[in-house]
Amino acid sequence: MHVLDNTASLWYFLPELLLSAVFVLLFVIDLPKSWSEKRLLTPIVAAIGLVAYMGLTAYSWDFPKAAAFHGMIIVDPFTNFFRIFSALTALVTIFYSLKAKELAMAGAEYWAILLGIVIGMPMLAASNNLLMIYLAMEIVSILSYIMVGYLPNSRRSVFLESNPAERLPLFVGLLMAFAGFGYKISAVPFHMWAPDVYEGAPTPVTAFLSVGPKAAGFGIVLRFIYTALTQHHGEEFVPLKYVDISSLLSLFAIATMVLGNLLAIQQKNIKRFLAYSSIAHAGYMLMAAAALNVMALQAILFYLLTYFIMNLGAFGVAILIQNDLGTEEIDGYKGLAKRGGRALWISIAMLMFLFSLTGLPPFIGFVGKFYLFAAVLDAKLYALALIGVLNSVVSLYYYARVVKVMFFDDPADERSLAKDSRGLSTLLFGLAAATVVFGLFWKSLALLSQSSANMMF
Amino acid sequence: MPHFPILTLITFSPLIGILIIPFIPKAKESLVKWVALISTLPALGLAVKLFLDFDRTTKAIQMAEGPIDWIKPFHIQYYMGIDGLSVTMVILTALISTICIIASWGIEKQVKGYFTLFLLLETGMMGTFLALDFFLFFIFWEIMLLPMYFLIGIWGGPRREYAAIKFFLYTLAGSVLMLLVLIAFYLYSDGHTFNLIALQDPKLHLGPLSSHGIRLACWIGLFIAFAIKVPVFPFHTWLPDAHVEAPTAISVILAGILLKLGTYGILRFNYQLFPDITVELVKWVAVLGVINIIYGALCAMAQKDFKKLIAYSSVSHMGFVLLGIASLTAEGITGGVMQMFNHGTITAQLFLIVGIIYDRAHHRDINGFGGLATAMPKYAVWTTIAFFAALGLPGLSGFISEALIFLGSFKNWPGLTAVAVTSVVLTAAYMLWTLQRVFLGPLNEKYKDYPDINGREVLCLLPLAIIVLAMGVYPKPLINMMSVSLKGINEVLVPYGAKVASVLGM
Structure with missing residues (x-):
């Protein structure tokens, strides 16, 4: 596997760079008053951005597997799978959000946040470094938090996924790592937040959360188990001895x-x-x-x-x-x-x-x-x-x-x-x-x- | 050289109706029934053709279609075929389905939905009997569940929702065990094949699938899946609920065909894929059969609800099938499969008969009738024919299969057979007692003006009665169709230490 330096890595990071650009663009085109009144403009730009993101991913599908940014993230078909998956989920979510009456007032920031999560989710699956896992997890969590609360004119209370456990995988062992991942995939006993958040959030956001971040969570769980905790011999994986x-x-x-x-x-x-x-x-x-x-x-x-x-x-x-x-x-x-x-x-x-x-x-x-x-x-x-x-x-x-x-x-x-x-x-x-x-x-x-x-x- | 795809057509021809029915305008709803009837006729016609063309001299699979690759990288194939085990069941399915469409003529609630689901159910049943790829079989097996759930749950009696979900849950509980066995074959069969005929070769069972413990677990898993369908005591409790709540035609399908899928599955899967374990456990199959026979008969005797009585009589009669196939004699197994066919035709009549009186009286309390023979003499005659067939009167088909079963099973399980034979008395008791309470005695004034059985109802009963009579006098055409294949199934058990026998030199 190639370990790439920062400049060489950018090539592998093109889809995310593009999406980041669209993220900024959304706020820019929302500035002129005449444009921000066009309700469909920002979601359509966001959707086009997602399609382009998928296109770039497809284009880079056959790139040799690489450890980008000095090994912080791994770009391989597994990562690409989650890129496509996240983008598709977001596309459906955009469509749902446009159709849902409760989100009729959604502004540019709503669509931008969604794109932000799409950047974060595959990074979770791509993480090859505990610090990177933490960063990706925070991108997804914090942005999800904003989305869950995104109900203009709503007084509905929202319970937040309060997961101090997320910080722990940096310091302690395996169980704590799983506690962190467990929140993302809503595994028992780290599931308590899910029903309240799912009920409280606007339904399109709930739909998104139930599929996107959960999938990304599985991305990192699998990446973690199959690279950090096991050695593979052919088709079989041998778990590390002590656990x-x-x-x-x-x-x-x-x-x-x-x-x-x-x-x-x-x-x-x-x-x-x-x-x-x-x-x-x-x-x-x-x-x-x-x-x-x-x-x-x-x-x-x-x-x-x-x-x-x-x-x-x-x-x-x-x-x-x-x-x-x-x-x-x-x-x-x-x-x-x-x-x-x-x-x-x-x-x-x-x-x-x-x-x-x-x-x-x-x-x-x-x-x-x-x-x-x-x-x-x-x-x-x-x-x-x-x-x-x-x-x-x-x-x-x-x-x-x-x-x-x-x-x-x-x-x-x-x-x-x-x-x-x-x-x-x-x-x-x-x-x-x-x-x-x-x-x-x-x-x-x-x-x-x-x-x-x-x-x- | 591809031949005429008779089995595919027989399976999927009912779907033609499903494609037409949604486009029938609401004002012309009676047309829906005609479309449904007509779409069951090709299958019935092809079933006649099957009867004529079926080669009775070979135990091999005939008229096979496929195996054709379906999901190639995963070795899942489309493979349909027929042998002496399935041919009678396919004919029975075609016949009962058409009759049940006629018997459903009185349906007025959500007509389109009813007949669409009915036709889907027929395809599911046909496919289950004809599929020779385990994966394909499983899909057909599960596809039957959905229409059945809705047919009971929407068009059933007062406790229909409870009965529907109970039926669904019980059957699914069995299915998931079958799913695990299916996966075991996916993982450990040589070439990852699901081909049921190829898998009869034990050399294809590799890895854990060749170890005794896993084979035992697989056998039990499959047996439970099928036993729930039969239903074998103690998995039978869904049956009285489902039968009682289901509309008449659906009870007929349930008892007439669906129960047979259980015993069919035991013969197709347990006997042929795991003959070694079958030999080991066959005694327990016989024991369960006898429990079913006696327990079912005793329960039937205690019932006050006419339909529940018939439902429990099914439990008892399906016990005969188990005892027959557990006998390990050519006569017993032939008798067992014949009993599947006969029970299908007889019990169909019984449920139709209950439906006829329920349509008029809107209750089924046996003690609430009395003297109906005076008001409805023709109805009494039809009932008597069916009841006598059910209690095994010589000259009617039920007698032949029961006699063959006892004859066969006595050879290997004399004690169990002796116990089972007592049921002849029990069956006669509850059948005759019911006949007496419903038809004899003083006529209840309420029922004085009831119209006698009408033309449509006779049309349903007549073909079944003819078959019961004909097979009672001259069962040879039926026996000939199945005996070579069934003998083959029995002989597979010999290398594993089974003492298979033939009493009559069959």
């Missing part, structure tokens, strides 16, 4: 799956519900991480892609319902399928997202779980796999409850969905179709995650 890293991860995974699932059952608010569900999903991914093999690495990257589709889809429905029916309560979904017109199709899309999250075929979530469990079984962690699949069964109970509410119950009033939500619906139908199309033909996604994982070393 049973696999058992530690298994323990986190079990706690996260079980608690996430059990607490999701009793939720009444759709955002809290999805928060706990996302905790459970972090558990499934941690479970695979405990396998400590290349297969697990591929499986987790693949799962992040599937999770991107189904979780953003579910949040998209939540935004649409919040816009049109003005409710965040699961009870507000009563009889959604019977409200006529597009409501039926939106309910069917939601059904597909929820059953995909459950892990039922023919939806993409099934394939994702298949690979996660394959990695776990390959590592002969049979008990862990059994606990995992039983958790899947539990999750069916609460996902199906929302389906039940939508399809079996009767609506409380006659309202249907508003006409102007057509753009959002179209995106949702696209995501819903993706759950089935990729659920039956997932080769491309699997190859992508395979190549991103294999070239990490």
Whole structure:
């Protein structure tokens, strides 16, 4: 691997440099009054910036793996995977934010902050140095904090992810490192902030937080485990002698799956519900991480892609319902399928997202779980796999409850969905179709995650 | 040289209806039913063709389509095929599906949704019986769950939501165990293949999959997955709820076809992939079978709800299938698979019969009827035929399969068979007692003006009754179709120490 000096590194840092430039540009074009009144101008520039960012990433995909900035960050396909992933998540978030009524007043700074997080997230996955991890984590955390509180004219209180533990990995050992990462991926017992933040933040921000930073968190967890804590011999990773890293991860995974699932059952608010569900999903991914093999690495990257589709889809429905029916309560979904017109199709899309999250075929979530469990079984962690699949069964109970509410119950009033939500619906139908199309033909996604994982070393 | 893709067509032809139904205007909803009926007919026609063309002299897979690569780098293939084990089930599925569409004519709530889900269910069932790639099988197996959940949950009785989710959770709990076995094959089969026929060769089972402990765990995982579907005691508690709450046609599908997927799976997976473990544990299968027989019969006897009684009789009758396939004799296994077919046709009639009286009386309390034979004489005749078939009256098909099962199982499990035989008396008792309470005695004035069974209802029952009668008198066409394959399944067990036998020289 080349260790590059600062000047040579810039070439590898082009996508981030570009995004930083766009970040500044957004504030500049917001200055003239006539421009700042054009509401769509800044988000469109931000979106163009993200697309260009992805283009540059694609262009640099085949660059030889390098340790840039004297080894502070590693630029390899693994990093590039998270660059693309973050940018895609941000693009969907921009779209959601434009459609969400509660964010109608979002100004240039909102879009700029979003770009800032996109810069930070892949850096987390790319970090090769504890100080860099800390910096990247702070970029993501502080900016997320602003986004969570970003509700003009809202008096809703927001609990902050207060994580002094983040500072500790610099000084103390492994457990504390995981505590820090645990906050990012909302693993139990570091998950407490998630439901409150998810509920309090504007829904598009919640959607973003549940996918983007979580994925970035997994980026650093994987980078950390697979480079700092293990030595690899071919396909297998041998953990360092003095610590049973696999058992530690298994323990986190079990706690996260079980608690996430059990607490999701009793939720009444759709955002809290999805928060706990996302905790459970972090558990499934941690479970695979405990396998400590290349297969697990591929499986987790693949799962992040599937999770991107189904979780953003579910949040998209939540935004649409919040816009049109003005409710965040699961009870507000009563009889959604019977409200006529597009409501039926939106309910069917939601059904597909929820059953995909459950892990039922023919939806993409099934394939994702298949690979996660394959990695776990390959590592002969049979008990862990059994606990995992039983958790899947539990999750069916609460996902199906929302389906039940939508399809079996009767609506409380006659309202249907508003006409102007057509753009959002179209995106949702696209995501819903993706759950089935990729659920039956997932080769491309699997190859992508395979190549991103294999070239990490 | 690609041949006529009969199996693919039989599986996916019901989907034609799903493509048309959404475009039928709301004003013409009765058209939906016709479209649904017509889209089940190709499968029925092809099932007749299967019956005619099926080669009865070989145990090999016939009319195979594929294996064609589906997800190539991961060795997942599209592979459909048929043998003596699945052919009768496919024919049964096609027949029952068409009948159930007719039986669903009275559905008025959300007509489009009902028939769309129904057709999807038919595709799922067909695919499950025909798939010979484990991954493909699993997908079909799970695809059946979604429509079933909605069909019970939306169109069911008062406790439909509870019954639907209970059914869903139970089945999924089994499925996830199957998923772990599926992954074990993905990891440790030679060439990472999912091809069920190739996997019958134990040489392809590598690594942990060749160790006894893991094989035992896989066998048990698969068995639980299928036992929940059968359902085998103690995994049966979803069944009375689901059957009672489901609308008539869906109860018919559940009892007539879905339960068979359990015993089909045991024969296709447990017996053929893990013959060594099967030989080791087959005794327990027989024990569970006998428990099912007796427990189901006793529960049936205690029921006051007509439909619940029929549901428990299914538990009892599926126990016969288990006992038959655990007998390790050609007669027993043939009897078992035949019982799957016969139970499908008989129990379908029983549920239709319950549905007919429920449509009129809107209750199912057995003790609340009485003397119905006076008001509805034709209905009484149809009921009697089905009841006698269910209690195994000689001359009707139920007798043949039960006799074969007892004959076969007595060879290896004389004690268990002796216990099981007592159920003949128990079955006769609850069936006849029910007949007496519902049809005989003084006519309850409330039911005086009930219309007798109508043409559409007869249309549903008639084909089933004909089959029950014909197979009771001349079962040879049915036996011929399955016996060579089933003998093959039985003989696979011999190298592992099974003392397979043939009583009649079958």
